[in-house]
Amino acid sequence: FYISTSNIYEIMTNWSTSVAYDFRWNRMKSDMTNFVFPTRYSNLVSAATAIDYKHLKMQASILATFVKDHLERQADPSSQHVLSPAIFANLFPFGNKIFSLRAYVKKSFRMPTFNDLYYADMGNSKLNPETALQYDFGFTFDKHFDNGLIREISFQSDGYYNTVHNKIVAYPKGQQFRWTMLNLGRVHITGLDLTAAATIMPVKDLLITTRLQYTYQKAIDVTDPNDTYYRDQIPYIPWNSGSAIVNITYRSWNLNYSFIYVGKRYNQQENIVYNYMQPWYTSDLSIMKEFTINGIPCKAALEVSNLFSQDYDVILNYPMPKRNYALSFSVEI
Numbered sequence: 001f002y003i004s005t006s007n008i009y010e011i012m013t014n015w016s017t018s019v020a021y022d023f024r025w026n027r028m029k030s031d032m033t034n035f036v037f038p039t040r041y042s043n044l045v046s047a048a049t050a051i052d053y054k055h056l057k058m059q060a061s062i063l064a065t066f067v068k069d070h071l072e073r074q075a076d077p078s079s080q081h082v083l084s085p086a087i088f089a090n091l092f093p094f095g096n097k098i099f100s101l102r103a104y105v106k107k108s109f110r111m112p113t114f115n116d117l118y119y120a121d122m123g124n125s126k127l128n129p130e131t132a133l134q135y136d137f138g139f140t141f142d143k144h145f146d147n148g149l150i151r152e153i154s155f156q157s158d159g160y161y162n163t164v165h166n167k168i169v170a171y172p173k174g175q176q177f178r179w180t181m182l183n184l185g186r187v188h189i190t191g192l193d194l195t196a197a198a199t200i201m202p203v204k205d206l207l208i209t210t211r212l213q214y215t216y217q218k219a220i221d222v223t224d225p226n227d228t229y230y231r232d233q234i235p236y237i238p239w240n241s242g243s244a245i246v247n248i249t250y251r252s253w254n255l256n257y258s259f260i261y262v263g264k265r266y267n268q269q270e271n272i273v274y275n276y277m278q279p280w281y282t283s284d285l286s287i288m289k290e291f292t293i294n295g296i297p298c299k300a301a302l303e304v305s306n307l308f309s310q311d312y313d314v315i316l317n318y319p320m321p322k323r324n325y326a327l328s329f330s331v332e333i
Helices: 114-118
Strands: 002-012 015-027 039-053 056-070 080-091 099-110 130-144 150-173 178-200 206-221 240-250 253-262 280-293 296-305 313-315 324-331
Touching: none
Parallel strands: none
Antiparallel strands: 002 015, 015 039, 039 056, 056 080, 080 099, 099 130, 130 150, 150 178, 178 206, 206 240, 240 253, 253 280, 280 296, 296 324
16 A cells, blocks of 8 residues: 655745655565564655756755564564655756766665565565665766757766665575575675767668667675675676667667676675676667557567577576567557
8 A cells, every 4th residue: 555745835936845755555465384474664754955046956855764564473673764865966067958967965775675574485584774875976968969960979977986784685595596685784886887879860760879888886895804705796796787789760660789798796795716707798689660550550579689699697507598589569559
């Protein structure tokens, strides 16, 4: 059960404030022996203000989270009362929307879900809530052209640093690939996201869009200096990953190619040779045609996943499918 309400008031033309309230009630049932039948009452109250003045946009907000869980056959866990403030800024130094600088500082809070806590063979009822302090700085360049070969070109870059306490992760552990939810006491994350895109029109009605994306992420466990994996990369997080997408549209036809790359990772908390996982990559291709039947819009599409039939494992010892196909047909009424 969920209800939500939000209200905004314009103090001045370029200054507004808002208040929002959300309430959620959840319950989980099961026929497992001695199941605790958890019930959760969540109340979220937020207040925010936004200013849009000439070349500067700023927003500040604070979110109050109140969570109470009730269990049968067990003592109730402690109630959670958390304040999460955030400040966002967006600057247009040249007085137009083409180039902008942005930055934010925010605190976030995440309660474990019922699946995280109680799902059979996976849940961990001792999980703690996750909190994070996030810093981000970046820029955006986006230019449109009405004529010529190049119709749009854009760049985005974001550098960030996060300090996470009790990070909640799903961790493959034990026999028969049983997932286990656990907390990593303290994790420091340093990252960089880069994105570039361009759209060209070589001939009339033919649009070619390319998009490149690269992510660098260093996510290290700094919980206890006495741990053998202190300052090691956390499991299954690659240092380097990226993608390349090419989309070609000609009238009612659409062709899309995507390439995904994931760099080296480790499948355990210790970054040793035994736990090393090689990089993997895959290519996907799809073609779609739009048409009408008696005036009814229709779409037909053919998708080929893992085009070059690469061998790769996202999770250790569980290989992904080789080349596979999907054919779809949709009708809009």
